[in-house]
Amino acid sequence: MLVLAGLGNPGPKYAAQRHNFGFMAVDALAARWDFGPERSRFQGLAREGTIPTPAGPVRALLLKPQTFMNESGRSVGDALAFYKVGLPNLVIFHDELDIAPGRFRMKLGGGMAGHNGLRSIGARLGPDFRRARLGIGHPGHKDLVLHYALADFPKAERPWVEALCSACAGAAPLLAAGEDERYQSEVSRLAPAEKLDSRAANRERLER
Template sequence: MIILAGLGNPGPRYQNNRHNIGFMAVDAIARRWKFGPERAKFQSVISEGEIDTPAGAVRALLMKPQTYMNESGRAVGEAARFYKIPPSQIIVFHDEIDLAPGRFRMKTGGGAAGQNGVRSLISHLGADFRRARLGIGHPGESHLVMPHVLGDFHKAEQPWLEALLNAVADALPFAAAGDDERYQGEVMRLAPAPKFSPRQAARDV
């Protein structure tokens, strides 16, 4: 079994925020792969299903922690301990301000880079889980970061957002099979990021 955890904040107030793109990603996965009904467990909304890969079906647990972003690790850690799932079998979908809007990068290990949900996960799981980083762009000034991430996606952002979420779901068999490099490449092939300014490009690391 693998765990696919999306990060976000619970409740209607936050549901369309850029910070909740992780929730949006696992919702897209649940629709694409026809996961079972949602239920409450592990301080989360969870659903279970299978992802078809060339090597056979892989069981997956989808999680949307309801602990609020900054305590996401409590929920994912609880599920990981219950199922005895190592960090290498946990993929966390989260927003990334240091990637331009629509960009997508896979990464294993490393620091939190200011993402408090990731920081919480590191404290409960260690650093070696897999991160599916969904670019939302940087507003340009540090004092604008909080309003940016807690603001809703604009109407003009919907085309690239929808394309990215669909690609994350459609290409998932590569990640389920453990090939994160190919997963990243296929997501970006299916959903090329919109053009962005040189200043944004310099932050795309």
């Protein structure tokens, strides 16, 4: 079983916020691969289905923790314990301040970059899980981060948000096959982000 968990906060009040980008990506996966109906499980909303790969279909659980962001580890940990799967079979989709808007990066392990959802998962399971990082960019000053992350995506940004979610879903067979580098490349090909100027590109490279 592959567990694909998106991070966010529950309820319509938070649905369109940048901090709920992970939920949006998981919803796109569910729609693209015709997963089953959403059910309340593991302190979250879960769907089961399969994702095709060259080696055959891979069973997957799509999970949206309903514990609020700071307690995401409880939901994710419960799901992994139930299916008796380890961290190699866990992928977390989450918003990422240190990546430019519309860009996408895969990462294995590392720090939590101040993300409370990742911190909660790391405290429960350790840091060595796979991360699907959905770039939202940085507002420029740390004092602005909370308001920025908890603000809705503006209307002008919704096309690239939807395109990136669609690309994450369309390329999912590579993710299910464990080919994270190829998955990253294919997502970026399907949803190319605007080119950065040289200074911004250098800053992003240093932050990865």
